[in-house]
Amino acid sequence: MLFCPQCSNMLTNDMGQEVHAFVCRSCPYQFPITRKLSARTVLKQKEVDDVMGGAKAWENVDKTEIRCPKCEHDMAYFRQIQIRSADEPTTQFYRCCNDDCRYEWRLD
Structure with a gap:
């Protein structure tokens, strides 16, 4: 311009x-x-923050009895996060307790 x-x-x-x-x-x-x-302008990519907490997000979380959809293990770690508006329910994130699996899923 x-x-x-x-x-x-x-x-x-x-x-x-x-x-x-x-x-x-x-x-x-x-x-x-x-x-x-x-004219040519090369844009620098912006670094993306890990909004879900990264590897430390699963430290100090509780366990619950729920079946893993991948390995059928009956225990998983869980945490709840408000990702929608305040009048909507929280989203539950799960991670399999089986060290060989560690599959992650969520329930809305």
Whole structure:
């Protein structure tokens, strides 16, 4: 994007029949296009925070009797998190207690 040096408005592309130019809609300023204009900007990716707590989220959680859908083990760790609006019920997250499985699932 180019901006007018006189009034700071954004210049628009005017493709006249003879001369191509960027023109200001507020004042008579024109910037003639004499060559190909291009610019490339590489954006840096933003680091994503682990909103669910990461590996430490499962420390100091309670156990309950519930069957694992993957290995059929009958105990799982659980925690409850409010992920929707306050008038909606909490979501229950489970993790299998079997060290060979550690499958995670949730119930809404």
